[in-house]
Amino acid sequence: xxxxxxxxxxxxxxxxxxxxxxxxxxxxxxxxxxxxxxxxxxxxxxxxxxxxxxxxxxxxxxxxxxxxxxxxxxxxxxxxxxxxxxxxxxxxxxxxxxxxxxxxxxxxxxxxxxxxxxxxxxxxxx
Numbered sequence: 056x057x058x059x060x061x062x063x064x065x066x067x068x069x070x071x072x073x074x075x076x077x078x079x080x081x082x083x084x085x086x087x088x089x090x091x092x093x094x095x096x097x098x099x100x101x102x103x104x105x106x107x108x109x110x111x112x113x114x115x116x117x118x119x120x121x122x123x124x125x126x127x128x129x130x131x132x133x134x135x136x137x138x139x140x141x142x143x144x145x146x147x148x149x150x151x152x153x154x155x156x157x158x159x160x161x162x163x164x165x166x167x168x169x170x171x172x173x174x175x176x177x178x179x180x181x
Contacts, residue, residue: 065091069089069090069161071084072161073085086125086126090122116159121145123140130148
């Protein structure tokens with residue numbers, strides 16, 4: 056049994072903000088996704104200097120590491136209501152050009168430990 060454990064969950068919630076032009080109107084979709092946390096060792100397997108699978112597609116990585124969403128209204132079900140999270144609904148969302156990369160960047164930002172807003176304010180001199 057491990058001697059130490061973390062005070063954080065193995066999953067994390069992170070914000071996603073997407074702007075898409077629909078006809079002549081710019082629509083904004085802000086929602087949250089849930090992702091699986093990676094250890095440094097796991098992170099290095101995917102993104103280190105010698106990744107295990109250098110040809111791994113972003114879509115495949117996200118499909119395996121995104122586990123849910125809340126508050127999304129971009130993908131609708133057959134009745135016109137926001138779709139519940141599923142691999143198929145996530146694949147539909149990711150099929151819009153640029154959306155997959157925005158989600159990936161948001162995931163990357165969220166998984167990395169940081170000093171939070173108070174640290175940024177302290178270091179900004181204001």
